Amino acid sequence: MSHPILSVESLCKNYGDLKILRDINFAIEPGDFLVLVGPSGCGKSTLLSCIGGLTEPTSGQIAIDGADITHADPSKRDIAMVFQSYALFPNMDVAHNIGFGLEVRKVPQEERTDKINEVAELLKITQLLDRFPAQLSGGQRQRVAMGRALVRDPKLFLFDEPLSNLDAKLRVTMRTEIKRLHERLGATMIYVTHDQIEAMTLATKILVMKDGIIQQAGTPKQIYNQPANMFVAGFMGAPSMNLCHADIMLTEEGAQIAISRQNSEPIILTDYAPPEGLLRLDNKQVIIGLRPEALTDRAPETDAPAQMTECLLDVVEPAGSDTFAQIVMAGAEVTARLHGDIDVRSGNRLPIYFDLSKISYFDPDTEQRI
Incomplete structure (x- = not known):
């Protein structure tokens, strides 16, 4: 019997009396593009951080491919993360930034070079491989950060508001690139954003959150045409319902x-x-x-x-x-x-x-x- 690639059951996260996540339950299948969307402070980044192993949940369970990884070390989860800040090494060129994770895992040099070139071609940054982060634009840096995640071929990609530092036109371009990447790779992705246009255009499934609670889960069409409550109706769509x-x-x-x-x-x-x-x-x-x-x-x-x-x-x-x-x-x-x-x-x-x-x-x- 096949497992969902990710399942989250009864997940809660509290800081003292402050409840950040309240009884979160959902599952996604291999190849899904799940977008977590909601206003600032709704708990979406905390949820992503719990899945990535950067935040310890208060209670509940997280499983990847049927294996319980609730308390596993981030390095044991077979997950790659792309953050809002590009977090590139300033003293390394693009090729070394992309391949650093493979180097740490002692992947042979020849295989490493092949993977770096393959990912660079996919992201259209082959001509940038010998440049340093200071010589790159914001959009190019974000592509390098994505390349560093893609080169690993993990079970799950986590994106935490990766486009929020880019200008409006570049955001649209990068959004299209991420959608194209998902369709070409068939990879499973979870993406956090407060931008409901991003959610509608990228997702195969959307979780709308507010105050640490899932308000509605469904396809973009379901959420747009049949909002579960007035919050979802008012939040999703531009202009809103x-x-x-x-x-x-x-x-x-x-x-x-x-x-x-x-x-x-x-x-x-x-x-x-x-x-x-x-x-x-x-x-x-x-x-x-x-x-x-x-x-x-x-x-x-x-x-x-x-x-x-x-x-x-x-x-x-x-x-x-x-x-x-x-x-x-x-x-x-x-x-x-x-x-x-x-x-x-x-x-x-x-x-x-x-x-x-x-x-x-x-x-x-x-x-x-x-």
């Missing part, structure tokens, strides 16, 4: 949704396929969630009848391929994603189409998905 109060009344057609507006008639929409859990909240107020692309200036291509309401545009923000408009509904600012070529200004009124095919409902008391 629109959340506003609405009154629900169930009819033979489906769920009638009424969203109040100041100095205007309420917006009345119909969800023709509401979730069963909405039954207990008939004639009550819920919180609805709609992504910005579900509020747009053109009728959505769905089987359900188009639903459109004229709305006052409070703020208009052109962004090239898209134009974002802020609309006030139920006392909340809601973002609509309009087409980039539309000619509108703040204060204009515009027909807005609502696509309810991916609407989310949340219980206002528990903030959990209905």
Whole structure:
């Protein structure tokens, strides 16, 4: 029977009375790219550090390939780590930095040279092998740090916010390179970031964390389209999911949704396929969630009848391929994603189409998905 490449069970980490990780449970399969994402202080780097053996957990178990490594020395875990700081040896050239771990393990010189050249070619840094870290740009240093990890061919790669020291354009380039590396190598990777765009673009699986607790685990599509609670809905996506109060009344057609507006008639929409859990909240107020692309200036291509309401545009923000408009509904600012070529200004009124095919409902008391 095959084991997950990594399993974490009931993991907790406390510093005195301060609980950093609270009952963490998950497993990943060989070849997965798992991204741990959440705001600063949520425990994601501590979790990575426990997996890498740099932090001793308070309780729980960590297993790699079926073997318990909870208290094993980092050198016995067959793990390679890439940190936010590149941690390169300034007195060694790139080739020696990449191959230093192999040298320590007494890998023969010829084999070492072959591996260094292979990794350098993979990372497109062959021409930099005789340079020193001080002669490299930030992006080149990060490639060298990645090369040092890749040359080892470990069971698990751990990345702790590796791109956060790079400028915005270089981050996008390096993100693409890391994705390409994962697809070419088929390696198992765990990656920590606070950047939810990085999480969505890189991951095969995402763990969203807050206050040391896993809020949701799933594929990028599951987390984007079916957020487990209001925190995940608001955290994942850029711009994030629109959340506003609405009154629900169930009819033979489906769920009638009424969203109040100041100095205007309420917006009345119909969800023709509401979730069963909405039954207990008939004639009550819920919180609805709609992504910005579900509020747009053109009728959505769905089987359900188009639903459109004229709305006052409070703020208009052109962004090239898209134009974002802020609309006030139920006392909340809601973002609509309009087409980039539309000619509108703040204060204009515009027909807005609502696509309810991916609407989310949340219980206002528990903030959990209905």
